[in-house]
Amino acid sequence: MSYKGQVQNFVAISDLHPNTIHPKVAGVIIGKTDVKSFPDRKNIGFDRFTFGFTIKDSPEYFINVSSWGNDGYINGLSNSFSIGDCVIIENPLVATKDPEKEDKFCASTPSFYRLLVSEAHSQLSICADVDMVNWMMPLLHHPVKDSRDFYSLGDIMANGKSLDGNVINILAVVRSIAEPKYFTTADGRKGQRLEVKLFDDSVTSFPLLCWDKEVIQLAQTLIPRETVLFISDARIGFDSFRNCMTATVNSKTIITINPDTKEASLLYSYAKDVSESGLLDENDMSGDVSVDSISDVYTVSQLKLKAKENPEMFCVVTYSFISKLDLNASISKVIRSRCSKCRYQVNEETQSCSNTACPGLDQPLTVTTGFDLLVDVTDHTGTLHSCSMNGTVAEKTLGCTHEEFVNLTEDERTAMKWKILLERCKLYIKITPSSKTRSGMRCNVLECSLADPGEVKQNMSALL
Structure with a gap:
């Protein structure tokens, strides 16, 4: 009533x-x-x-x-x-x-x-x-559609271009909220655009595009990793430039924040677990930030100071040395398999997911395997310990795939290590606040390559 x-x-x-x-x-x-x-x-x-x-x-x-x-x-x-x-x-x-x-x-x-x-x-x-x-x-917490009538982000990715142009319902968690971008159209009208990254138990990052001022204002009030959204009638499209599927808020869309439903409650519990584990930060770090957008150059000490003063995620460039790169460790410490559903590490002995709250426990185990390295980054001002270098970032840095690495001899791994170790590199690093680490932050290498001496001199002289 x-x-x-x-x-x-x-x-x-x-x-x-x-x-x-x-x-x-x-x-x-x-x-x-x-x-x-x-x-x-x-x-x-x-x-x-x-x-x-x-x-x-x-x-x-x-x-x-x-x-x-x-x-x-x-x-x-x-x-x-x-x-x-x-x-x-x-x-x-x-x-x-x-x-x-x-x-x-x-x-x-x-x-x-x-x-x-x-x-x-x-x-x-x-x-x-x-x-x-x-x-x-x-x-405000009652969805306008049946709470069971939605696509998971994995469903959207699996259907791909066949969903292009369709209007569907989505249940997902807010992962991150970008800054709004403002523009003027050819006929002089002013506009704005904001991108919200979503995730669920099937996909770690999926773009939701907002164009209306009203929706952008609403999106800016959301708390990343703690807000579940039921998005009714979002328009699905294929972004040919980024080669991925996207969802767009339109005039039909109604967004329900933290729905009072069983499905949303289960997803919230999953989001809390995966966020606290830090695996969300470690997963696909090169995919959710474009290195082309990173231009600020920092020394290690400046980076640490900013991390203490700034409670938000940020990205920087640093010209530093890889001072620790343990490629001679056992294969299980260099290459790891993780559950495709929740990104927790797979127990090698039992071949099962180590996460008791994994949403795929009652399903056959599917895994993703790749490099899972921890490296130290050092310059004349200090050292960043235990920076994650994972997946394709590690493959590009080392110049080989994880499958190829398994077949290398001990001498070949040592030679590969010394091509990078103690050489001046240009590193793009993402810093994320974390209460779970001693330093209070997580460091992820987004890209690493040997630095050009002229570029180093030009950029480092400005920091002295």
């Missing part, structure tokens, strides 16, 4: 009808689009402005609302509330929706109607009734 059903003068969304006289509706905002303008056909040279939003007043019922008007009214109305606010709408027009048009451009709703808010007849205000607000807020 909706809250309005218990309060006089409010009409529940489920009871709305075009014959309703002077309806007064209350609900929580679960979705909102940016203001858009169109040429006014009746007044040449002038624009009409519009935006839409979706309100919910019970776990089952929600409805789309739109408003048209002049620049001042529409922008003023839009700026007066945000997603997550509880609002009261007085005297909206209740209109029968065109399902074909409505479901194509707006969130799919169970209501047969839509609401129109106009400057002349309607009024919208933020709800000041504390009891009503407290009753409404939990509705």
